Amino acid sequence: MKILITGTSSGLGFGLAKYYLIQNHTVYGISRRSNTELNSFDNFAFLSQDISDFDDLRNNLAEFLRETDKFDLVILNAGMLNDIKDMKETSLEEIKKVMDVNVWSNKIIIDTLFTELEDISRIVAISSGASVSGARGWNAYSLSKATLNMLISLYANEQPQTHFCALAPGLIDTGMQEYLSGLHDTMDFPTVERLKKARSSGEMPTIEEAAKTNAEAIEKLKSYDTGSFVDVRKI
Numbered sequence: 687m688k689i690l691i692t693g694t695s696s697g698l699g700f701g702l703a704k705y706y707l708i709q710n711h712t713v714y715g716i717s718r719r720s721n722t723e724l725n726s727f728d729n730f731a732f733l734s735q736d737i738s739d740f741d742d743l744r745n746n747l748a749e750f751l752r753e754t755d756k757f758d759l760v761i762l763n764a765g766m767l768n769d770i771k772d773m774k775e776t777s778l779e780e781i782k783k784v785m786d787v788n789v790w791s792n793k794i795i796i797d798t799l800f801t802e803l804e805d806i807s808r809i810v811a812i813s814s815g816a817s818v819s820g821a822r823g824w825n826a827y828s829l830s831k832a833t834l835n836m837l838i839s840l841y842a843n844e845q846p847q848t849h850f851c852a853l854a855p856g857l858i859d860t861g862m863q864e865y866l867s868g869l870h871d872t873m874d875f876p877t878v879e880r881l882k883k884a885r886s887s888g889e890m891p892t893i894e895e896a897a898k899t900n901a902e903a904i905e906k907l908k909s910y911d912t913g914s915f916v917d918v919r920k921i
Contacts (some may be wrong), residue, residue, distance in 0.1 A: 689712065690713075690759070692762055693717050693764030693765065694717045699763040703715050707724065707727045711729065712729045712731075713730050714750070717734070718735065737787060740786075740794055743795070747798045751799070751802040754803070757803065758808065759904070760795075762795065762809065763812040764791070765831075766783075770824065772823065780825075784829075793837060796809065796841060808848065809841070812852075816877075819877070839915075842913030851913070855900050856896065856917070856918045857889075857896075858892075858893060858896040900918055
């Protein structure tokens with residue numbers, strides 16, 4: 687397969703890229719920083735790109751895509767988390783920054799893909815349980831992931847030849863968990879407390895474990911209606 691993955695420098699994006707590369711699939715990766723381990727694979731192509739720079743993203747992605755005419759799978763994984771705090775304390779500027787990375791960059795990527803390529807079989811956007819939970823403290827992140835779910839649903843209706851899904855990947859021990867575990871005075875944010883306990887007790891899957899679980903789940907998404915939001919823990 688030919689696979690495009692965003693956010694490949696670390697976390698789930700790195701884990702998925704490595705998983706597919708080991709299986710001898712061709713992976714095109716996009717992130718701000720390169721990853722030495724991924725760069726060692728002959729079947730890995732890489733674009734260094736800040737996806738929040740929209741004009742640069744559009745132009746550089748179009749050039750990057752000249753190396754191929756199709757993708758069997760696109761995984762829109764890149765994203766960011768802002769500070770955990772109440773909605774009333776979250777500025778519109780913070781919300782805009784998160785929405786630019788987690789939502790609008792994906793619109794540009796999707797639009798560019800359909801402009802430049804002849805065939806895109808499947809697009810999977812990495813969402814979150816926070817997109818539907820309304821958990822206190824997740825503010826802009828929850829808004830962005832809920833909007834991402836709808837973005838995927840809308841494109842599914844516009845591009846019936848491509849299968850779309852939004853996937854909540856479950857717990858993963860990434861840099862985001864490192865940040866959450868370092869927070870203090872989080873009793874007002876029950877979800878953060880639950881994540882901290884899961885990480886400290888060893889119940890949180892490693893990047894490698896989560897990558898395998900999610901790659902297997904991505905294959906199963908084919909049986910779901912296009913445009914669906916699916917939680918990996920319910921597949």
